[in-house]
Amino acid sequence: DEVNSSLENLLMIVAAHPSGVRSFTAFVKGILDYLGGFDDHQVRTVYTIFAKLAVHTPRYTGDGFSEEFEPGEAEIDDYLRILIKKQLNSPVPRYQKFGVIGSVALVAELGAPVPDVDGNMVPLSPTCEQAANELIQSVMSSASHNAVS
Numbered sequence: 845d846e847v848n849s850s851l852e853n854l855l856m857i858v859a860a861h862p863s864g865v866r867s868f869t870a871f872v873k874g875i876l877d878y879l880g881g882f883d884d885h886q887v888r889t890v891y892t893i894f895a896k897l898a899v900h901t902p903r904y905t906g907d908g909f910s911e912e913f914e915p916g917e918a919e920i921d922d923y924l925r926i927l928i929k930k931q932l933n934s935p936v937p938r939y940q941k942f943g944v945i946g947s948v949a950l951v952a953e954l955g956a957p958v959p960d961v962d963g964n965m966v967p968l969s970p971t972c973e974q975a976a977n978e979l980i981q982s983v984m985s986s987a988s989h990n991a992v993s
Contacts, residue, residue, distance in 0.1 A: 847882070847886060848885070848886065848889075851875075851886055851889040851890060851893070852889065854872070854893055855889055855892060855893050855896075858893050858896045858897060859896060862896055862897055862900035863900065865897065866897070869897060869920050872893070872894075872897070873920070873923070875890055875893075876890070876894075876927065879942060880938075884941070884945065887942055887945050887946075888945050888949060891942075891945055891946040891948075891949035891950070892949045892952075892953070894920065894924050894946075894949075894950075895924070895946075895949045895950040895952070895953035895954075896953055897920050898920045898921035898924045898950065898953070899921070899950075899953045899954055924946070924950065925950075925979070927946070928943050928946040928947055928950065928979070928982070929943070929982060930943075931943030931946065932944070932947070932982055932983060932986035933986060940986065943983075943986065944983055947979045947980070947982065947983045950976075950979055951976045951979050951980060954973075954975055954976040954979075955973075955976055
């Protein structure tokens with residue numbers, strides 16, 4: 845249907861040109877308002893889109909930005925992590941499932957090797973590894989907490 849086609853096309857654009865989509869992050873974030881109406885496949889696609897944007901958007905380092913872009917756009921990863929944590933801790937099982945789907949998408953993107961300037965695949969950085977481990981711990985903590993409740 846058109847929602848699946850639209851999401852798949854957006855995913856292809858983000859995968860090919862994450863820095864080009866970066867300036868439209870505010871508009872793309874509007875998709876998250878509709879998560880409740882999406883099926884699991886669509887939620888997975890949405891989270892994959894946001895995971896790619898989060899991982900491939902430069903961060904503010906304190907000394908400036910690693911590339912030129914508007915402040916606030918690099919915080920997509922912070923926004924995504926907060927949303928995932930809220931969903932994981934939600935009392936509503938459907939939103940907990942969304943949190944797990946989002947966590948898996950983000951961990952998968954954090955763990956994906958990326959090509960360097962010569963085209964060689966570069967393994968997971970220590971920062972990405974730490975972020976992935978923190979997400980996994982959040983999922984495990986949420987799962988054990990919800991199993992007890």
